[in-house]
Amino acid sequence: MSELTCEQLVELVTDYLEEALTPEARRRFERHTALCPGCDVYLDQIRITIAELGRLTPERVAPDARDRLLAAFRGWAAETR
Amino acid sequence: MAESGTTPSSEADLVSGLRARDEAAFATLVDQWGPTMQRAARGHVSTDAVAEEVVQDTWVAVLRGIDRFEGRSSLRTWVFRILANTAKTRGIRERRTIPMSSLAGSLDAGPTVGADRFRGDGDEHPGGWKRFPADWPVGVTGEHRVLGEEVGGVVSSALAELPARQRSVVTLRDLDGLDADEVCALLGLSAGNQRVLLHRGRALVRSRLEDHFGDAARWGATP
Ligand SMILES: [Zn+2]
Numbered sequence: 332m333s334e335l336t337c338e339q340l341v342e343l344v345t346d347y348l349e350e351a352l353t354p355e356a357r358r359r360f361e362r363h364t365a366l367c368p369g370c371d372v373y374l375d376q377i378r379i380t381i382a383e384l385g386r387l388t389p390e391r392v393a394p395d396a397r398d399r400l401l402a403a404f405r406g407w408a409a410e411t412r
Numbered sequence: 413m414a415e416s417g418t419t420p421s422s423e424a425d426l427v428s429g430l431r432a433r434d435e436a437a438f439a440t441l442v443d444q445w446g447p448t449m450q451r452a453a454r455g456h457v458s459t460d461a462v463a464e465e466v467v468q469d470t471w472v473a474v475l476r477g478i479d480r481f482e483g484r485s486s487l488r489t490w491v492f493r494i495l496a497n498t499a500k501t502r503g504i505r506e507r508r509t510i511p512m513s514s515l516a517g518s519l520d521a522g523p524t525v526g527a528d529r530f531r532g533d534g535d536e537h538p539g540g541w542k543r544f545p546a547d548w549p550v551g552v553t554g555e556h557r558v559l560g561e562e563v564g565g566v567v568s569s570a571l572a573e574l575p576a577r578q579r580s581v582v583t584l585r586d587l588d589g590l591d592a593d594e595v596c597a598l599l600g601l602s603a604g605n606q607r608v609l610l611h612r613g614r615a616l617v618r619s620r621l622e623d624h625f626g627d628a629a630r631w632g633a634t635p
Pocket of ligand 1 (some may be wrong): 336337340359367369370411541
């Protein structure tokens with residue numbers, strides 16, 4: 332199996348992180364990042380990106396949508412109690 | 413990372429709360445699961461407004477069914493299954509009237525890092541970086557490595573830029589903390605397509621962060 336180029340490696344990063352590579356492909360990936368500072372930084376940037384996405388606060392339910400849901404709940408409760 | 417489930421005991425309390433017509437129990441569930449439900453629904457339909465209707469319809473179905481809910485699966489699994497079915501049905505109905513192109517663009521091909529970043533075929537190292545990506549100014553907070561507070565805006569506008577399916581997958585995985593199987597079930601995706609959408613979405617966010625920090629190579633640029 333030939334070695335990966337950097338251009339190929341960047342497209343395998345998610346498969347690598349999701350553990351979707353075959354053992355041989357995984358070894359080939361790790362062999363490359365161990366020797367290539369550019370791809371090592373790239374993989375690190377993806378990990379940082381994931382962590383930064385995780386730091387975004389998920390938005391709340393819109394207040395008017397919430398009010399409509401609670402009104403629907405009260406209607407259901409009154410009908411079925 | 414958002415709360416993505418409740419403990420079994422509190423879930424049992426919530427089920428009995430709903431059966432007792434306790435509005436506070438219902439409000440707790442709406443607040444806890446609502447944003448995730450909205451995003452999952454948005455992965456099937458074309459607008460936020462329609463996704464909101466899907467969530468509303470889901471809760472109505474949940475209330476109608478709660479007295480017969482047997483607890484063979486968790487409440488959360490049951491609610492999210494109803495959501496997935498409701499959203500799927502609505503999405504199919506919608507696509508009869510709305511051209512596919514408005515939902516497409518999610519599995520489009522093409523590299524996630526521009527070909528101009530790599531050396532060409534004539535080079536000694538074809539496919540190698542022309543200039544290495546630069547290290548980012550990462551600080552450490554507690555045990556986590558973090559970028560400055562200002563990148564929150566960069567990350568959220570990059571997220572807003574993503575095609576709907578990519579945005580749904582990235583948000584459900586990386587903000588809501590769901591696992592791959594759960595996202596596949598919610599959005600009706602194969603494992604492979606889930607990974608493609610996640611890959612493209614994360615890569616776009618990374619490249620916006622790179623634009624923010626500049627791509628000057630710390631390792632020495634080719635002159
Ligand atoms: Zn490389």
